[in-house]
Amino acid sequence: MKVWKQGLLGALAWALALSMSTAAQKASSEKASPQKRSPQAGSPKAAVVIPADLTGKLAALGEARLEFLRSGKTKRYVHADLLWDSFRTKSIAEIEAIVDAMLATEEQEKFKEGRDMASIPLNTEATHFNGWKTKRPQELNPKREPGPINLSRYMEARSGIPTFANAPIALTPEDLKAGKVDIAIVGAPLDMGSGYRGAKGGPLALRAVGGASGNDMYSMVNPSEVLNIVDYGDIAIDYMSTERSMEHVRSMVKEIALTGAIPIIIGGDHSLMYSDASALAEVHGKGNVGVVHFDAHYDAGKDRAHLIDHGQPVWRLIHEGYVPGKNFIQVGLRARSPDVETFEWMREQGFRYHTMVEIEKRGWDVVMNRAVREAKEGPKNIFISFDIDVMDPAYMTGTGTPVPGGLTMREAQPIVRRLCAETHVVGFEIVEVDPLVDETYRTALNSNYILNACMTGIAMRRLGLTQEHYLSPLSSEHGQNNY
Numbered sequence: 001m002k003v004w005k006q007g008l009l010g011a012l013a014w015a016l017a018l019s020m021s022t023a024a025q026k027a028s029s030e031k032a033s034p035q036k037r038s039p040q041a042g043s044p045k046a047a048v049v050i051p052a053d054l055t056g057k058l059a060a061l062g063e064a065r066l067e068f069l070r071s072g073k074t075k076r077y078v079h080a081d082l083l084w085d086s087f088r089t090k091s092i093a094e095i096e097a098i099v100d101a102m103l104a105t106e107e108q109e110k111f112k113e114g115r116d117m118a119s120i121p122l123n124t125e126a127t128h129f130n131g132w133k134t135k136r137p138q139e140l141n142p143k144r145e146p147g148p149i150n151l152s153r154y155m156e157a158r159s160g161i162p163t164f165a166n167a168p169i170a171l172t173p174e175d176l177k178a179g180k181v182d183i184a185i186v187g188a189p190l191d192m193g194s195g196y197r198g199a200k201g202g203p204l205a206l207r208a209v210g211g212a213s214g215n216d217m218y219s220m221v222n223p224s225e226v227l228n229i230v231d232y233g234d235i236a237i238d239y240m241s242t243e244r245s246m247e248h249v250r251s252m253v254k255e256i257a258l259t260g261a262i263p264i265i266i267g268g269d270h271s272l273m274y275s276d277a278s279a280l281a282e283v284h285g286k287g288n289v290g291v292v293h294f295d296a297h298y299d300a301g302k303d304r305a306h307l308i309d310h311g312q313p314v315w316r317l318i319h320e321g322y323v324p325g326k327n328f329i330q331v332g333l334r335a336r337s338p339d340v341e342t343f344e345w346m347r348e349q350g351f352r353y354h355t356m357v358e359i360e361k362r363g364w365d366v367v368m369n370r371a372v373r374e375a376k377e378g379p380k381n382i383f384i385s386f387d388i389d390v391m392d393p394a395y396m397t398g399t400g401t402p403v404p405g406g407l408t409m410r411e412a413q414p415i416v417r418r419l420c421a422e423t424h425v426v427g428f429e430i431v432e433v434d435p436l437v438d439e440t441y442r443t444a445l446n447s448n449y450i451l452n453a454c455m456t457g458i459a460m461r462r463l464g465l466t467q468e469h470y471l472s473p474l475s476s477e478h479g480q481n482n483y
């Protein structure tokens with residue numbers, strides 16, 4: 001393909017001007033005779049059909065250009081109908097220049113050996129190349145018996161050093177084993193996977209506000225009284241690289257799971273789902289972990305220059321064989337993607353997706369029951385990935401990619417509690433809490449209530465309260481008369 005620089009820029013500017021002027025023309029002509037857009041126009045990736053009145057004129061472009069026109073890729077530049085309109089008035093030489101400008105742009109966007117970096121080089125001579133993840137030698141610390149350490153100075157007040165759910169801390173797998181720990185909550189302050197930084201403050205925000213501990217009125221179960229819960233500190237993150245952080249997060253989540261404790265990971269952005277779910281798949285066997293994924297977004301993006309970010313963990317887990325598509329149950333999707341082709345791909349993969357569209361159609365209770373029933377059908381081990389942007393921004397303002405029209409707390413708490421009580425949950429994560437855009441403490445507070453709903457469910461399961469949608473007879477009914 002020949003690229004002539006001036007011609008390229010000129011033709012692109014021209015195509016743009018043309019699309020704007022024809023758009024204006026179209027808008028004014030639409031009043032007189034409303035013209036319907038071709039049905040394929042709505043789908044950015046779908047192929048298009050060259051209108052019959054243009055096929056003769058455009059034949060002179062040659063097969064390569066025609067194939068490009070039919071591919072539908074032109075829709076990135078100009079709406080298909082507007083392009084055809086403009087072609088009706090242009091000479092074949094002008095049309096050729098427009099198509100070639102688009103083709104040249106497509107080429108420029110691709111990787112080119114010699115021009116582009118295939119990977120990001122690191123300074124391998126740096127003295128502390130692995131400093132960010134190298135553990136401090138235990139020999140430097142005073143000798144102590146392994147086991148959880150309580151940081152509270154006083155008996156009743158929230159005091160000492162803030163921890164997740166006011167829990168004691170643990171630093172090593174030996175602490176987890178000696179303390180017979182059931183749940184280890186760990187921070188993962190990663191935010192390079194999101195275009196909107198700030199999620200690295202999530203763990204500190206959840207430690208700083210209440211709501212993650214105490215009695216759950218719906219079940220009358222206090223998880224802290226039933227389970228041994230600890231704060232396992234934060235996992236080291238390379239703040240300049242999501243890619244480098246992934247493997248270390250995976251090894252730390254495995255470290256927790258291998259002691260028999262349930263890891264609960266507080267992010268951090270949603271890239272973490274890749275590390276967290278793959279760690280559990282390595283512990284329980286590839287294909288043996290089902291993921292219940294709460295999110296406004298489908299997160300199975302692919303074909304991006306970076307191999308992992310917060311929009312691609314689902315794809316990576318499928319692509320690398322950790323979690324097949326049929327083991328994904330998604331709840332709350334409503335963002336502008338997936339498009340038609342991607343929804344079709346998700347069906348082929350066996351996804352059980354439950355969008356807000358389904359909720360609008362059938363109501364929350366029906367969809368909740370359906371999703372919980374699907375999670376019970378297997379696989380036996382369930383990992384819950386809770387992206388807080390599944391919630392309506394009214395409840396979770398503090399997140400990088402909010403989408404209106406989401407779940408309420410009264411919808412989210414019961415499904416999380418039920419999944420943790422009615423299925424065998426082996427891991428849980430809360431991601432995308434960004435305190436920099438949490439203008440009140442409500443996002444952190446609500447996130448802690450989601451965390452507590454999960455721990456309550458796990459405690460209910462321990463107590464045998466696993467019947468479908470168990471609610472306490474005491475707290476749900478005053479009992480003064482027959483009702």
Ligand SMILES: [Mn+2]
Nearest residue numbers: 270295299387
């Ligand atoms: Mn997400």
